[in-house]
Amino acid sequence: MSIIKEVGILLRAHPYSESSQVLRFLTPEHGILPVMARGVRRQSSKGQGSPSTFDEVALEVSFRPHRELQTLRGFEVTRSRRSLGKEVIRFWGASLVAELLLAHTLHEGDRTLYEGVAGGLNRLQELPSRQVPGAILAASWTVLERAGLSPALAACTRCGGAVGGEETLVRFSTAEGGLLCAGCGEAGKGPRLGPGARRDLKLLLAGQVPEELRGADVHLRILEAFALHHLAPTRPFRAVDLLHPLMVEAGEVAGGGGE
Numbered sequence: 001m002s003i004i005k006e007v008g009i010l011l012r013a014h015p016y017s018e019s020s021q022v023l024r025f026l027t028p029e030h031g032i033l034p035v036m037a038r039g040v041r042r043q044s045s046k047g048q049g050s051p052s053t054f055d056e057v058a059l060e061v062s063f064r065p066h067r068e069l070q071t072l073r074g075f076e077v078t079r080s081r082r083s084l085g086k087e088v089i090r091f092w093g094a095s096l097v098a099e100l101l102l103a104h105t106l107h108e109g110d111r112t113l114y115e116g117v118a119g120g121l122n123r124l125q126e127l128p129s130r131q132v133p134g135a136i137l138a139a140s141w142t143v144l145e146r147a148g149l150s151p152a153l154a155a156c157t158r159c160g161g162a163v164g165g166e167e168t169l170v171r172f173s174t175a176e177g178g179l180l181c182a183g184c185g186e187a188g189k190g191p192r193l194g195p196g197a198r199r200d201l202k203l204l205l206a207g208q209v210p211e212e213l214r215g216a217d218v219h220l221r222i223l224e225a226f227a228l229h230h231l232a233p234t235r236p237f238r239a240v241d242l243l244h245p246l247m248v249e250a251g252e253v254a255g256g257g258g259e
């Protein structure tokens with residue numbers, strides 16, 4: 001057994017007994033790190049009972065290799081993300097990122113992923129309301145991209161031919177993993193994306209938040225279908241159904257004044 005010090009983002013907390021919880025952290029060195037936290041459920045809100053979901057925490061853990069569950073010895077919250085809980089769309093957005101991470105069950109560390117997720121959650125806290133749907137999608141695509149699961153947008157994913165250009169609408173195939181040229185996409189299934197939607201998707205895949213994102217609800221369904229198909233989680237993503245009406249609403253507010 002060794003004592004390790006790590007930073008982590010709390011993705012999920014499960015009660016284990018009257019006084020214990022199982023906490024699942026995303027860490028840069030150990031991937032998803034599940035720890036048993038004893039005696040944390042009954043403490044007052046003033047004492048450090050337990051970190052809040054999405055908080056960044058300095059951890060001290062008793063670590064045994066090859067064990068499912070490690071033991072938390074101590075922690076300190078280094079960045080609180082409690083404010084995400086004040087607005088449902090921000091909270092469920094962060095929850096979607098957590099669901100995607102947990103569906104992937106990373107056993108190895110990935111510092112780039114960790115930093116991408118931490119930065120994505122910070123933006124989800126800080127950006128103005130109109131950019132929140134974009135911040136959710138960018139952070140979610142970052143998780144899939146680091147899992148090696150990002151769609152091909154540069155060329156037809158079936159024949160390698162050119163896509164886009166003068167064509168106004170291009171078929172997006174979830175199963176084939178990206179855009180299809182006019183010939184390959186003619187009879188296929190899947191939404192057809194215009195140049196604006198393709199540009200936005202490209203930014204989102206790079207973890208960037210478009211200044212103005214149209215059709216965030218459609219982008220959410222594209223991401224959901226892609227993640228379900230390629231990540232094959234044991235259950236559907238709960239946050240998507242909660243987020244979808246909020247994204248429709250956000251789009252109506254954003255587009256309502258213009259026309």
Ligand SMILES: [Zn+2]
Pocket residue numbers: 156157158159160161180181182183184185
């Ligand atoms: Zn093609």
